[in-house]
Amino acid sequence: MPLTNFQVMVLRCIASNRSPDNYIAGSTVFNKNKDSIRFSNHIDLFHDPTLIIQDSYDADRKSLLDAGLKVNLLLERRTFIRALVSNKDDSVKLEWTTDSAFRFFPVIKDDELGFRLHDFDSAVNKILALAGRSVARDLLDILYLHDKMFHLGTLCFAASGRDPGLTPDIILELIIRNAKLSPESLAAESLTLPIDPTFIKKRFLNAIDNAKELLEKLPAKDIGCVYIDSSGNVPRVPASSHIPHFGSHKGAWPMVIE
Numbered sequence: 001m002p003l004t005n006f007q008v009m010v011l012r013c014i015a016s017n018r019s020p021d022n023y024i025a026g027s028t029v030f031n032k033n034k035d036s037i038r039f040s041n042h043i044d045l046f047h048d049p050t051l052i053i054q055d056s057y058d059a060d061r062k063s064l065l066d067a068g069l070k071v072n073l074l075l076e077r078r079t080f081i082r083a084l085v086s087n088k089d090d091s092v093k094l095e096w097t098t099d100s101a102f103r104f105f106p107v108i109k110d111d112e113l114g115f116r117l118h119d120f121d122s123a124v125n126k127i128l129a130l131a132g133r134s135v136a137r138d139l140l141d142i143l144y145l146h147d148k149m150f151h152l153g154t155l156c157f158a159a160s161g162r163d164p165g166l167t168p169d170i171i172l173e174l175i176i177r178n179a180k181l182s183p184e185s186l187a188a189e190s191l192t193l194p195i196d197p198t199f200i201k202k203r204f205l206n207a208i209d210n211a212k213e214l215l216e217k218l219p220a221k222d223i224g225c226v227y228i229d230s231s232g233n234v235p236r237v238p239a240s241s242h243i244p245h246f247g248s249h250k251g252a253w254p255m256v257i258e
Contacts, residue, residue, distance in 0.1 A: 002034045002192065006090035007043065011113055013067045014045075014060045018114025020107045020250075021048045022056050025099060027141050028113070029122040030149060038140055039190040042093035046117065048101045048250070057081045057096050099125075102162060103251040104226050120150060120226060120234050121251065124162055127155045131166070131174035136185035139204065140195075142175070146207045151236050153214030154226065161224025161247045168215050168223060172208065179204055214238075228254050 003011070011024070018024065026044030045060070047053050061071045064085055074093070075082040081096040105118035117125075123145050130138040146152045156168040156175075166174075181197050181204075214237065227238035228245045232254045235242060245254045 002036050002039065003028070003032050004039060004090065004092075006087070007040075007092050008112070009067075010064065010069070010085055010092055010094070011043065013063050013069070015110075015112070015114035017056065017059045017063060018045075018116075020115055022046075022052060023107045023115040023117055024110070024113040025117040025122060025125070027122070027126065027137070029116050030119045030126075030141075030145065032112075033148075035148070036144060037192050037195065038137065039192065040137075041190065042095055045094060045096045046099035047096065048099065053079065053081060053096050053098065057083070060094070060096075100162070101250050102247050104158065104161075104245065104247045105251040106253060107251075118251070120158075123150050123155055124159045127152075127159045127171065127175070128162060130178055131159070131171050132178075134178040134180050136181055137189055139179045139181055139200070140189065143200065143203050143207060146210070147203075149236070150234065151210065151214060152207045153211035153218070154234075154236070154238060156211060157215060157218055157223065158226040158247075164224065168218075172211055172215070176208060 023046055024043065025046040027040055028043050045056065047056060061083070064071050068087070070086045072084040072086070073081070074084055079098050083094050084091055085094055103118070103121040104124070105121060107115050108118055110116045126138060126141050126145065130142055142152065145155065156171045159171050160166050160168050181200055183197060186195055186197060218238070222244045225244035225246045226234055227242035229235050229242055243254070
């Protein structure tokens with residue numbers, strides 16, 4: 001989303017508190033690029049072990065207060081904490097919660113965010129989010145991912161590895177069912193430029209057709225994987241020369257042997 005100046009300041013305040021078990025996730029990971037079409041009003045902080053959520057919140061709260069910011073606790077549960085961080089001019093919600101330790105790649109050290117979820121794992125989470133709910137921002141994010149980073153078909157194919165009860169086809173059907181967009185829902189988002197719902201609908205239908213076409217070509221034996229190229233990177237569209245890489249506990253960097 002491109003990040004606002006205030007969000008950048010907040011993230012820098014808490015970056016030193018991040019670790020491989022305590023990291024930035026959500027759309028902030030892949031949508032902090034300047035060409036993103038929306039801003040966000042919240043930042044997700046994910047944790048592997050449930051027990052460190054309170055410690056993480058306490059450490060971040062201290063860092064934010066030391067920086068002269070206000071921290072207003074909105075909700076506190078054993079596995080979820082939400083707070084509003086603000087100064088006199090701006091605010092952003094922070095949410096501390098848990099995440100599955102199953103992922104495709106390890107958490108990444110990031111100069112700006114401290115530690116963050118890998119782009120691809122964040123994108124897979126977003127696919128599963130839209131498969132389970134109808135929220136306008138999820139649809140906008142998925143179209144951004146499909147256009148700029150990862151093919152929708154590739155993401156649906158891999159997402160079934162996160163939830164083995166869902167096949168790629170079922171995930172795609174759930175996305176189609178939940179992808180609702182209206183002028184009112186768009187108005188509720190902080191957009192970087194005006195968006196025509198009709199144009200978005202056309203882009204979405206085209207992405208769905210692209211995904212169906214790709215899923216028909218991918219072998220059933222590899223369902224749940226992501227394909228990587230000879231450099232260990234995720235290509236937008238897999239080819240016959242690419243290698244299947246499956247998720248695991250805390251993820252792994254693929255070893256490509258010539």
